[in-house]
Amino acid sequence: MGVPRFAKLALPLQVAAVCYRSRGAAMEFLLVRTNGGSKWTFPKGATDSQLSHSQAAEREAIEEAGATGIIEPRHFHLYLHSKGVFWQPGGVQEYLIKAFLMEVLRTGEPHEDGRDPTWFSADEARRILGKGREVKYAAELRAVIDRAAERIQIRGEVARASVSRASRATV
Numbered sequence: 703m704g705v706p707r708f709a710k711l712a713l714p715l716q717v718a719a720v721c722y723r724s725r726g727a728a729m730e731f732l733l734v735r736t737n738g739g740s741k742w743t744f745p746k747g748a749t750d751s752q753l754s755h756s757q758a759a760e761r762e763a764i765e766e767a768g769a770t771g772i773i774e775p776r777h778f779h780l781y782l783h784s785k786g787v788f789w790q791p792g793g794v795q796e797y798l799i800k801a802f803l804m805e806v807l808r809t810g811e812p813h814e815d816g817r818d819p820t821w822f823s824a825d826e827a828r829r830i831l832g833k834g835r836e837v838k839y840a841a842e843l844r845a846v847i848d849r850a851a852e853r854i855q856i857r858g859e860v861a862r863a864s865v866s867r868a869s870r871a872t873v
Contacts, residue, residue: 713782713796713797713798714795714797714798715749715797715798715799715800716746716747716748716749716783716797716798716799716800717746717747717748717749717755717756717758717759717762717777717799717800717801717802718743718744718745718746718759718762718799718800718801718802718846719744719745719746719759719760719762719763719767719769719773719802719804720744720778720779720801720802720803720804720846720850721744721745721763721767721769721771721804721806722803722804722805722806722850722854723805723806723821724854728823728824729823729824729851729854730821730822730823730824730827731821731822731823731824731827731847731850732745732767732769732806732809732819732820732821732822733819733820733822733827733830733831734766734767734812734817734818734819734820735816735817735818737816739816739818740834741833741834741835742820742822742827742830742831742833743783743831743843744801744846745759745762745763745765745766745767745769745817746759746762746766746783746799747761747762747765747766754775755777755800755802756773756774756775756776756777756802757773759773759800759801759802759804760773760802760804763804763806764812764813765812765813765814766812766813766814766817766819767809767812767817767819768809768810768811768812768813768819769804769806769808769809769819770806770807770808770809770810771804771805771806771807771808772804772805772807773802773803773804773805774802774803774804776802777800777801777802778801778802778803778849778850778853779801779845779846779849779850780798780799780800780801781798781799781801781842781843781845781846782796782797782798782799782838782839782842783796783797783798783799783839783842783843784796784797784836784839785797801846801849801850803850803853803854824847824851827847828843828844828847828848831843831844831846831847832844
């Protein structure tokens with residue numbers, strides 16, 4: 703899951719809900735605008751001692767994207783994210799993000815203004831997540847989409863095989 707890569711880093715932890723839906727054979731990802739509005743990202747935020755990490759990610763999906771659905775209890779990927787810019791006070795702060803897959807069943811109005819939740823194809827999401835970011839962080843976000851797409855595809859294949867076995871058993 704990438705843990706050894708980050709094991710020795712002492713970075714603040716955040717959680718992200720990687721929200722998706724299936725459209726036939728294609729999948730789409732729900733992204734939100736960053737607080738500044740100039741970039742796109744996954745709904746993400748701080749952990750909460752009262753919630754599991756997956757519950758905190760689910761909370762972020764509701765607050766930032768107005769999305770509800772089924773979130774996996776375990777993260778599927780870890781990635782680096784940055785906030786700030788080196789030329790402003792405080793500079794750049796890196797965060798370790800635990801990413802949780804969430805199949806979106808419904809969307810409504812987000813609790814936070816200015817987030818503009820929007821669905822993107824996997825290819826569009828890879829492209830738009832890289833816009834305006836340093837190469838290192840753009841690659842991290844593209845890897846999240848790639849890992850999510852692999853996991854969703856495998857889950858779909860397992861589900862189809864299970865249905866096929868069940869239908870053969872009833873014949």
